[in-house]
């Protein structure tokens with residue numbers, strides 16, 4: 379009975395809808411599927427030992443014969459990081475990505491020894507692809523914080539879907555063309571639903587241009603007589619470009635500290651997005667060969683990440699970079715809310731070591747987001763004028779504000795669809811109806827689970843080399859489960875025992891408290907699991923030790 383009717387168009391916001399991270403959506407028509415993005419997210423702090431969360435692809439796995447392509451909006455890991463795990467499950471469907479994203483993905487695939495299996499094709503601002511029998515994809519150049527970022531317009535015989543990707547409208551981008559306004563305008567009247575990112579939906583006004591940031595940084599650094607240390611996100615490639623240009627203008631050599639920065643700049647130079655002579659870069663170990671006013675240090679760790687360069691510098695533990703009076707630290711970054719207190723402690727230490735510090739403020743913009751504020755969003759909306767929109771890429775509060783914006787700009791309530799991870803939507807003639815949910819609970823990647831022991835070993839080594847090891851030896855009576863005598867402690871590379879009597883006393887008390895609780899619980903449940911006792915000690919000790927020393931040694935407990 380459906381022979382003369384077109385088939386229903388199905389859209390699924392599989393993942394990354396309700397947060398910033400783990401983006402993955404797909405569109406299904408007839409016996410064909412096209413996926414958009416495959417990113418990962420980082421686990422919450424309570425998920426010990428979990429490295430990443432990736433989209434649940436059980437539905438796609440069941441239908442893998444249908445998958446014709448994975449289209450990538452841009453190279454950030456919240457849009458590409460899950461490919462490593464997803465591709466083998468889905469039988470390596472072809473990937474289409476902009477030049478920069480392609481280079482980043484290939485680099486990762488090489489690292490994982492998967493490059494020979496991956497089929498990846500480059501796209502550019504002119505690309506329009508026929509995919510399978512039912513799809514046509516148009517890539518539209520936009521500005522974000524990484525080169526070659528795209529919105530994607532996907533046409534099918536029974537409806538068209540627009541994916542904004544991450545974007546801002548930059549009227550003076552630093553080193554790339556502006557958003558392709560004409561192409562966006564041509565989509566008017568043709569978009570049945572637009573999936574719009576919501577990251578900065580509650581920020582009024584216009585996101586500052588990268589050019590403005592570049593000029594402010596230049597002025598600021600020009601005036602300095604001492605060393606300048608800039609903390610920046612290694613994923614904000616446009617900022618790295620600006621900083622390298624500033625170094626050239628101010629006749630400073632660049633010192634890179636942080637592996638992710640090295641990698642990002644390496645790829646940007648290979649892609650000729652950043653052009654710089656090798657002589658512009660000097661190694662960390664050589665910094666003392668240069669005068670202070672000849673140096674611009676770029677480092678990772680703007681969020682106070684424990685092992686990143688800036689934090690090690692602040693703890694005076696960096697092998698080569700020691701802060702001294704006259705240094706200026708510039709935080710060319712935003713503060714992610716959950717990191718604010720950690721960042722505060724780090725900047726306290728930096729100032730304590732005698733450096734000056736400058737943060738991004740309203741008066742002096744030295745950081746700009748890659749995600750548009752309300753005015754950018756309004757400009758995008760005016761250009762494309764979609765029939766319906768779906769706010770995505772943000773927690774409900776962000777999407778709620780995004781919805782308020784669309785209402786303010788004249789959209790009807792029923793044309794703004796709030797969706798959820800795993801939710802499917804069917805386009806039936808003119809209206810979108812909710813379909814069945816597909817499995818969407820994120821998959822936890824704990825390194826070990828996917829045979830990646832190497833990563834864990836590396837992590838341990840890193841922790842050992844940074845913070846050493848702390849061992850507690852307990853003597854326990856096998857029958858009564860009482861602790862005999864006092865605990866003994868062994869420290870290697872962590873603290874000098876004789877100088878830490880107070881801390882050791884506290885640790886000892888904590889161990890007796892934990893033992894007491896464990897004993898009581900075990901008596902109640904009539905099972906004595908020594909492993910649980912050990913786990914509790916290691917967990918509580920790492921908390922206490924971090925609180926007291928801001929260090930994280932490997933903690934081991936031996937019960938004899």
Ligand SMILES: [Zn+2]
Nearest residue numbers: 452454522544
């Ligand atoms: Zn992004």
Ligand SMILES: [Zn+2]
Nearest residue numbers: 454456457544
């Ligand atoms: Zn994103």
